[in-house]
Amino acid sequence: MEQKRVLIFSGGDLHKQYLKEIRPSDFLIGADRGALFLIENNYKPDLAVGDFDSISPADLQKVRSGSKQLIDCDPIDKDLTDTELALDLAIKEQPDIILLMGVTGSRLDHTLANIQMMNRVLQHHISCALLDRNNYMTLTGSSIEVQDRGYKYVSLLPMTPEVTGITLTGFQYPLDNATLKMGESLGISNQLTGSQGTITVEGGLLLVIQSND
Structure with a gap:
């Protein structure tokens, strides 16, 4: 449908x-x-x-x-x-x-x-x-599929003081049950390894930005 x-x-x-x-x-x-x-x-x-x-x-x-x-x-x-x-x-x-x-x-x-x-x-x-x-942005507090839309980078930014239980699959730099806090740049400039990747979050809100220079 x-x-x-x-x-x-x-x-x-x-x-x-x-x-x-x-x-x-x-x-x-x-x-x-x-x-x-x-x-x-x-x-x-x-x-x-x-x-x-x-x-x-x-x-x-x-x-x-x-x-x-x-x-x-x-x-x-x-x-x-x-x-x-x-x-x-x-x-x-x-x-x-x-x-x-x-x-x-x-x-x-x-x-x-x-x-x-x-x-x-x-x-x-x-x-x-x-x-x-130059950007395609989405927000998640659970799980999303990130499709290859022709952007080079995928960056993750916390929209709450911290985001916990972040797991990435299908990315150049995977994460497993990681935590991101506001003011940290750990989630910047990742890349997909194929046509799509998966992001799951256990707590907090995560901004996902696909971008080109």
Whole structure:
């Protein structure tokens, strides 16, 4: 059975290579400028959301007419970022996986917040991944299969003070019941030895980053 997926395009670094990820059955959410990006590349967002303060009134009209549904909010009187608003709506769709794009860029505060938001998705027992031009990130507190997606490196970073019981199979540098603590670099720049590897975790949350230089 095909996985139910929600793809979020936000207003950070956007590139046409992300469009290759779209499948016909995907539910597409455009957050702020991400909605305009989809429309200008001939995709109709199922949902556009945000305060739309980063686009012109003319472009906002394009978003209104080019989206199946639009939810706009006041740019001042709101507590959540556009990406978080989109993520909450994505979770309500109860998909198998949420894929985030356009959520990294020059604003490190937004980038870090968006990475941390993956924990909220995991709490709903939904897989979540974050994609940009050089990285593919996932979060696990149990077990995941890491597929060869064409990235050179696989790095592991604790998202909790420590992550225990880490076991790696199918990697150049295997681990067996290891512990990683915040501030340690032991998990940086590993590599797959084949088409996939397995990571299991007994305690804590582990960020898995596949990356290229």
